[in-house]
Amino acid sequence: MWTAKHTEWRRIAALLQTSGQHKYDPAQDVQGTTWAQEREARRQGAVDRHAAWVTERQEAKDELRAQVWLRADVSRRLRAIAARAGLSAEQVLAQLAQRVQMHDDGTVAVEPFTPSRGEDKGR
Template sequence: MARDAARRQGRGLSVAQVAEKVAEAAGRERETQQQLDAPAETEIGPFATDPEHLAELWAAKHAEWQRIAALLETSGEQAYDPEQDPQGVVWAKEREARRQGAVDRHATWMRERQDAKDELRAQVWLPADTSRRLRAIAARAGVQPEQVLAQLADRVQMNEDGAVVVAPFTPRCEERT
């Protein structure tokens, strides 16, 4: 976050302005570290910022502004251009790749959730004689009784008058996905 923020905020800043950013970040880093080291005088509320996170963030921002200042000094450029920052460009690409990966994983998860909503899982209690017939059919076909029921459900149709019918079929060992 610190790298990304510095790249965005630093665009077009002069060497002197970057030096001001370094000084500001150093001061904020000191302040947040002092707050972290001092005993808590008040209880932290539910909407308060995590002091450890804030201290780490300012330390990272300070380091990034120092890096940008050093880059300007070594390159001789008068203003910061994020596109001319080789390390910054690499980090930005890595960050974008991580972001895109997260977006892709989320999209996959959402599709799986939708597929799961479309699935039906049922527990069926059958009378003993029906259960015995189903087990015998499944055994002859070399499949589990649940697979016979799933194949039966795949083939079920409804007539115009609302009657449920299934054409005769032979249960087969199929891969279910």
């Protein structure tokens, strides 16, 4: 970092000497102003990305993301069902999960349903 600062000070000194100015005026330093604007744009981009990430994390607190490995035949059936409904396989699985019922004996059941696009408006 000190090397970069030293290089920048030498560049400014050369600019002052070339232009005959006795005092540094950023408005007269086209290259320095351009670099400062680029740095500010990168900084603002990083701030914006961080804010979006924080918002996403806050919204995702109650969400569960899972990776599911299915046998090839099950995967093909799921994709076919999703394609007929105009959904992704993940959307069909989400609708399936919304309908799961847990019984007192620990068994899990899902009543028959038809996947639909109207249920995925928030996704």
